[in-house]
Amino acid sequence: MIGEIGHMLPESIRAIMGRVPVAQLNVAEELRIRENRPMELSGAGQFGFIHPNGQVVDNPTLAYKPTREECMRLIELLTNHSLYALEEELRRGFITVRGGHRVGLAGRTVLEQGRVKQIRDVGGVNIRLAREVIGCAEPLWKRLADPLTGLLPHMLLLSSPQTGKTTVIRDLARLISSGSPRTRTPAKKVGIIDERSEIAACYRGVPLFDVGPRTDVLDGCPKAEGLMMMIRSLSPEVVVVDEIGGPEDAQALEEAVRAGVRIVATAHAGSIEEALARPALQRIFRTGVFEQLVWLERAHGTAVFRYFHREDQSSVGIQAHIGRYRVCN
Amino acid sequence: MTAGIWAGIHMASRYAKRPKQLRQIRNALQRLETEIVYGVSPLPEAFARLASHTAQPFASLFERMSASLQQAGNGSAADCWDYEWSCTWDYTVLQSAERDILLQFGRTLGVSDREDQMKHLHLAMRQLQSEEETAKEEQVKYERMWRSLGLLGAALIVILMY
Incomplete structure (x- = not known):
């Protein structure tokens, strides 16, 4: 699952995600990456924080905390180095990346005439992993x-x-x-x-x-x-x-x-x-x-x-x- | 004698090439502006298209830029831009003034909205244009000088040797 979004994660985060047990990745639905705050993985009604060694732990203080540089790099990769091409998406607060995964953005909004123009200074992202379940309907x-x-x-x-x-x-x-x-x-x-x-x-x-x-x-x-x-x-x-x-x-x-x-x-x-x-x-x-x-x-x-x-x-x-x-x- | 003339022509051609290369870059940036502001193409695609419309050595620079942007683990667009230019400098006759302008411009590449991208592109193009004008003045001043200097210098050495 992470393999599909792997190329959109900065190297350091990708390395940590590579160490997360496969069983946990298979049920993962959301990966939350917040600047200077613990990285979170949730799915199947449960959540946990990701330790630098890849274990999913309950204690947020043990978790890996992505730096500002990593977050900026993440945004660049998620937007394919082309923030300007996603203005409409930034106005709506999420972008959809290749593979249908939706990435929700949190940060400071910029207003224009009282309406949200875009999100600047993205402080956190929520990557929702899209899954195809053939036969579920x-x-x-x-x-x-x-x-x-x-x-x-x-x-x-x-x-x-x-x-x-x-x-x-x-x-x-x-x-x-x-x-x-x-x-x-x-x-x-x-x-x-x-x-x-x-x-x-x-x-x-x-x-x-x-x-x-x-x-x-x-x-x-x-x-x-x-x-x-x-x-x-x-x-x-x-x-x-x-x-x-x-x-x-x-x-x-x-x-x-x-x-x-x-x-x-x-x-x-x-x-x-x-x-x-x-x-x-x-x-x-x-x-x-x-x-x-x-x-x-x-x-x-x-x-x-x-x-x-x-x-x-x-x-x-x-x-x-x-x-x-x-x-x- | 031949070596002297050749050295003179070589120096002269540097002065002739500089305005030409500056103009090529400026045209490339103009095209990039169209791709970004009107075409809204993602940066890797924009650079790939740029490569097919630019002369060497910049064509291969843009091509490599497009490839490295698509590769994971290559750093930000600014890093790629810095790296690719550092590999290309030796094949150009550009000077440090242009280098500063281009590297400064690279820092803003792709990281802001369209309006902002346009402003940075315009700024870079304006600065390059003023460099181009200086380069043209220098071309007028020094191109002929180097050519004759090469010939005369070679002649002087030949005379001294005899």
């Missing part, structure tokens, strides 16, 4: 996809951060665009609007992750604009978008639904109740776009899905009502 796809048409209802995948939403919809896109010869489910044209280059991890416009044979990707494109661009020019049957919730998303989604495509989207929420109460999402729920909400949880490393139908739809095994949605299993 299979239960979801088997349940929701119509075996005859291969299409899904308009669905929104919700979960708390760091649960694997992006991993799941990446695999879902692959499944939809591959279909299944066994059940004779046809493959569908899929369009991914990958605003943060996380779903498909495009490098020069070509996806590095397996997103299926009939998938087109609009890399780095804003969702609201991308939705209509996609529909007009690439004629997808299913559109996949990540992390909706922006003010213009509701309108764009409503527009897209009526343009005859199925929507697969994700959003952050602490719980399904919180999702229904989130002002940004409420605007979207009010439009009634999504026929199906799916709550994603992780139990012992595997994805667990809970399904919520819209009230006007018939469903079996109703467990409870939440807002205008019913819990089913």
